[in-house]
Amino acid sequence: MLTSAFRLLRILFTVMRFRLDVFIPFALLPWYIRYTLGAICSIGRKRASANKGERLRLALESLGPIFVKFGQILSTRRDLLDDDIADELAKLQDKVPAFSGDVAQAIIERDLKAPVSELFAEFSTTPLASASIAQVHTAKLHSGEDVVVKVIRPKIEKTINKDISLLYTLAHLVANLSEDGRRLRPIEVVTDYEYTILDELDLAKEAANTGLLQRNFTNSDLLYVPQVYWDYSHRNVMVMERISGIPVADITALNNANVDMKCLAERGVEIFFTQVFSHSFFHADMHPGNIFVDVTNPQKPKYIAIDCAIMGSLDDADKSYLARNLLAFFQRDYRLVAELHVESGWVPKGTPVHAFESAIRSVCEPMFAKPLKDISFGQVLIGLFQTARRFNMEVQPQLVLLEKTLLNIEGLGRQLYPDLDLWVTAKPFLERWMREQMGPKRVIEEVRKQAPQWAGQLPQIPNLIFTALSQMSHQEERIQAQTDAIDRLGKELKKGRLNLPFRLLGLLSLGAAWIMTDPSSMTHIKDADITTLGLFLVGLYLLVLKP
Incomplete structure (x- = not known):
């Protein structure tokens, strides 16, 4: 406990020393906390010449490797961070x-x-x-x-x-x-x-x-x-x-080995889409330190991947969402993009589609001012996610990993070959995948996949049918019993409503009989006059004896 307290104090001191107080809304803090933090902040004023992204990076480095790793992961959340901060955090290295x-x-x-x-x-x-x-x-x-x-x-x-x-x-x-x-x-x-x-x-x-x-x-x-x-x-x-291979970031060594850089960049994109759409399982930490190149055949270079600790996976719904969204985006069909988000359940069902469509258009349309080859797939996803968050989109961890990986692949590909056009490689891949999902080949594949399970269930079908019919019969009996009970209750209620005036009249009759009688002088029922006795008997009949 004491160790944690000291660690927290050290973190707080580091935050102040590197002037990260710019992230803190001081106006919302009590005066004594503002005064204390302000005094500590003065220690780090010499750091103030650096921008806040750089100061954040320096602070994380000073806190040690766990916070460095946190900063590296945070740098991939460009849907949450400003670009200047994300770019600075991307420079973090394990030392x-x-x-x-x-x-x-x-x-x-x-x-x-x-x-x-x-x-x-x-x-x-x-x-x-x-x-x-x-x-x-x-x-x-x-x-x-x-x-x-x-x-x-x-x-x-x-x-x-x-x-x-x-x-x-x-x-x-x-x-x-x-x-x-x-x-x-x-x-x-x-x-x-x-x-x-x-x-x-x-x-x-x-x-x-x-x-x-x-x-x-x-x-x-x-x-x-x-x-x-x-x-x-x-x-x-x-x-x-x-x-053994050449680190993918060593451009000089790759050029010296006469590697076809255009082929290398395009193969990186192909590997990514193959992992996502063909295997549903992708390497989600493909930064340059984890990728090498086998230059045995420099005209057809082969990638080598290590460090598979962080992997992502997508189900069919995720892949369908991704493919249909990207295709709709490049066709500028923002209505479909909005409908797909609602259909997937990632934004609330009551989301006004027209408002969502308008928000997506305002974010995405400016991207088409660039040549198609310069449009970033990663930035497209970031733009979609940022817009969807305004409409309470639920976080999808698998898509966060996908976005991070796509940004890495894009950055790496354009570092290798600046004129890389991802759309040229991706569009045929996405269209082919969509055809496969909706074509007869997909139906046959699903039948083939499910056939063993169906075959195993065939002997059980008679019992399943008998059980289902029995359950239906019992259900009908329960429904009939409940219906009869409801009918009886309705009759009782109706009967009660019809008899209510008689009950009230009976109470009034008994009350009148009591008022007209002097209890102190009445020693026997025969002492009561005929009117009083009549009211009493009528009231008793209406209140108690009438069914």
Whole structure:
């Protein structure tokens, strides 16, 4: 508890030191908090010459690797951030000192339950690379294969859980301070970060993701995915094939290898759409550090992908939404774009379509002032998401990952080949997918897929029919019983309504008889006069005896 308090104070001090108070609505704070924060802010005035995006980046770097990772993920939320801040956060890099190779060796031996000398013919205690979550060592198996060994940092999960807890505290604070704070959806951003970083802590899950991606691209000339060695992999340790290639960001080396840059850029786009629409499973962390190029055939270069910790998946509804929206957008059919959002349930059913259509048009139409090849798919999605948020669109995590990946692919593709026209590659792909979804081939495929399940249910059909008929019969009996009960109740109520005047008249008769009689002088019923006695008997009959 004390540690968390000190950590929170350090975060607060860092926020003030880097003049991030520009994000705080001071007018809404009590005077004593404004005074305290103002005093602390004066410490960091020398930083004020930098813009607020740069100051935010410097602050996150000073808070350590967990906050650096948070900033990296935050930089992908361009639907929430201004471009200048997102661009600055994208510059964040892990600058984490490596932990001891002996410690890495101890983790490997603990988790794989064998000495390193038995597991590997060679093992380098000097790390090949080090990042905020894990570091990588080179090794050689006894069977002769060169491999890399990825090891999770010791005690990192405990640190991450503490920092996530603090981030939630800060997120609630920001959300409650002002409308602008709520607009940034800080709690949603922290939840997104928690989901992502906890995935990165589980190397067994990363190994499974890598295996599936590898199967999807078996014998492909577009993408190569290194082999995972399952016997040497665990939650905290993963062993995989060591690859050799040119980092995709090393443009000079690619040019020196005479790589066809246009082909390389177009293949990147093709890989993305193949993953999304053919496999429904895509690499969602395709920044340049995770991509290499095999230049064995420079005229048909092949991508190599590593680090499959963060993956996205789309169901058929998501893919249909994406394809139909992009096609409708490029046909400038904003009415259809609005209807698709409502139809998908991502905006409330009562959303006025005409108002939504008008808002989409005002955001998207200016994009067509550019040549088609210069229109960014990622910016299209960002524009659609930002507009939909104004109409209370529910957050779709899988589409956030898709948007981030598409922006990475676009940026990378145009870095390789500035004249890349994504629409030329994407449009035929989207149209072909739509035809396949609605054509007879799709129907046949669905029948083939469901046939084993239907065949297994055939012997049960007579029993299912008998059960259904029995349930219908019992249901009819219950309905009839309820109908009879309602009829009886209705009759009783009707009867009660008809008799009500008689009951009231009876009460009045008894009351009149009481008023006309002097109770003190009446010692026997025969002492009452005939009128009083008559009223009494009539009232008694109407009130009690009349059915």
